[in-house]
Amino acid sequence: MEPASRQPPVSKDIGVLRAGWGYASVSDKIADLVLTRPVHWPWMTAFLFTFVGVLIFLGATAYLFAKGVGIWGVDIPVAWGFAIGNFVWWIGIGHAGTFISAILLLLRQKWRTSINRFAEAMTLFAAGIAGIFPILHLGRPWFFYWLVPYPSVMNVWPQWRSPLVWDFFAISTYLLVSLLFWYVGLIPDLATLRDRAGTAPVQRRKQFIYGLLALGWRAEARHWARYETAYLLLAGLATPLVVSVHTIVSLDFAVGNTPGYHSTIFPPYFVAGALFSGFAMVLTLAIPLRHFFGLEDFITRRHLANAAKVLLATCWMVGYGYASEIFTAFYSGDEFEQYMTINRWVGPYAPVYWSMLTCNILVPQLLWWQRVRHSILALFLISLVVNVGMWMERFLIVVSSLHRDFMPSAWGMFYPSFWDWVHLLSSIAMFVWLFLMFVRFLPAISIAEMRELVKESAESEAEKSPRHGGRQ
């Protein structure tokens, strides 16, 4: 028999990975979800339904371009309605992906490994959808390229003092860097798919496509060394990027002098809200993913419980933001700020405000109980509630601050039109559609990093150590 040091390692149960997995079995398990798993009816049904949603989104956008931005319920004084609310909501959802990928990498958190890939995909899709809304929201969307600084024959440049121009730089950078980070992470896995696709005529096409995407990756030690440096640097770059992107998004509001907008707490408060909604979306996606693809050994209850703890922590940061806004309004002695706050409590949008508090602050308190954190159904429901609550928060910041500000003669209401709802709901369908495509065509869990985790877990004193404790 081979000596023990020459036996390939088999994973121990370390909470974030179940026992009994080896290099070959993790690779095959995840790769086969893409390569050999047949298409099942739940996926197909979801795919078709959401594809209809995508078509509706495209149709509604075509109609918007043809008729103009007035098909939405926006008017004066509320010129920013659903579109900007959706934009902030979507980009906020994107942030958890980068948080998981980059910040948890820098903090060497092992529970990141099996969720980073799909969380990054979530980031990419959410940020991509977010990026559409500011363009749709332009009155003349075909001139959006005027945001780009280029030597035009008219000798005009973008207006650098506007946060909307900063947004353009922030979102395009965020999209590109998230894409690079995601793709770099994918290269070794694409090589695995290339090498496992098989050579029968039907499989050749897959092998060819994954081969092209893998760029000829051959897992050489020097390549790995440079790869790891680049990946770590990307994580280090993505971390301030996440913070800065949502900060810049928050400056869209905070730089304005509208009561309810002009608040210095917005940058950190928006970032906390982004992580809050993003982790909620991670849970919303992780729970069906592990269920339908049989990934319970990789995405364990420990992952869900950890995400729930982050949710609870960020919930309190968001709650602090709410409290601070109220306190500052009254402490400032500024009657407009005070009126804005009272208007949120008892004004026409009060139901939204109180539902938001219920969804974002009250309901997540259930996560204090371990029983709730370990109940998959409860987590799924809470994550949905938080997603709704955070959408209402964005809506409230955008709309309720605008509808009654300095001049009472310019007070108005915002009533979302049919097309507002169509764009919101079909953008959700588009997100799900993109995600469904992703889980069929790319490995939903990082294969190379799982192999690393197998080795680490095999070398660890898993069950006994209190830090990885056996309690579930």
Place this chain on the structure above:
Amino acid sequence: MSASLYGLLAEFPTADALLAAATKARYEGYERHEAYAPFPVEGLDQAVGFRRNHVAFITLLGGIIGGAGTYFLQWYSAVVDYPINVGGRPFHSWPSFLPATFEITILGAALAAVFGMLALNGLPRLHHPLFDVPDFDLATRNRFFLFLPASDIVFDEARSRRFLEELQPLMIREVNAS
């Protein structure tokens, strides 16, 4: 021996076996030997004699170019080329110039990190002689490989093969240049 011999490839079952083999090869005087593993193995880069990693420096350069270029662009366009009074703010509104500068610093650094890493690795390179070797596809699954290139000064087909056999690999294969 044959002019088309590219080198010898040995296959190992674990990362530790590969690490030990690569380290031994280095002591034997091999300088251009290569190791292949399905995940980054700690210490394997030193074992194959990799020392200078330029990725970080390239990233820094990319960041500096992105940031300095963006700040200059904003200053040039708003102060020199077409100064406009916007909201009574100074032409050189440096605080407002920082967000775009910051973002493009990150973008420049990230692009430099990724494309620098790929360029230093010689990627994309879709074909490589090793890809023709049976079993080498397992380098991205569960097997670990040590490659001794024929171009190495101390390489001698018979002697190198004996050296590899002493390491007790799962198998040894000849790799032909193609």
